[in-house]
Amino acid sequence: SPPSGLQPASWSLFPPYLEMESVMPDSAWVADPLNHYNLSSVSKKHGKLITFLRSFMKSRPTKQKLKQRGILRERVFGCDLGEHLLNSGHDVPQVLKSCTEFIEKHGVVDGIYRLSGIASNIQKLRHEFDSEQIPDLTKDVYIQDIHCVGSLCKLYFRELPNPLLTYQLYEKFS
Numbered sequence: 001s002p003p004s005g006l007q008p009a010s011w012s013l014f015p016p017y018l019e020m021e022s023v024m025p026d027s028a029w030v031a032d033p034l035n036h037y038n039l040s041s042v043s044k045k046h047g048k049l050i051t052f053l054r055s056f057m058k059s060r061p062t063k064q065k066l067k068q069r070g071i072l073r074e075r076v077f078g079c080d081l082g083e084h085l086l087n088s089g090h091d092v093p094q095v096l097k098s099c100t101e102f103i104e105k106h107g108v109v110d111g112i113y114r115l116s117g118i119a120s121n122i123q124k125l126r127h128e129f130d131s132e133q134i135p136d137l138t139k140d141v142y143i144q145d146i147h148c149v150g151s152l153c154k155l156y157f158r159e160l161p162n163p164l165l166t167y168q169l170y171e172k173f174s
Helices: 039-058 063-069 081-088 094-106 119-130 140-144 147-158 167-173
Strands: none
Touching: 094 147, 119 140, 119 147
């Protein structure tokens, strides 16, 4: 906890160490001299709220159930590569597969990965892949701005939480 006198104002009502099961009306809790509330008044005043919030949090559906219902979707960008491949059941992420196929077919230009695409086009593509849709890269807007597809690949690699060549391999390269 922070040094005395530097505690957030909300700690006077909801101390971070407060556990309702351990609250006794005559407990040996020593209040901060600047705090006019004591533990028993907090438990009396907010006990129902804390009990409700605790039961609400325990009754939440699991992450797996939310995915089955279609409420929670797996992210593509910023997700761990191994986890993403395990969840999707693919050997190669769909975003990389689609982009490389498009670049091999239409990207015979100098500096395909050197030049950046239009930011709004990159964000549209990113949103479609994050929404578990495979965008139609043959639209004129993407063919005219072919660099946005290369930029999308770079963005995918940049946002991986763990690098493609993992930290465990760093010693072998040095």
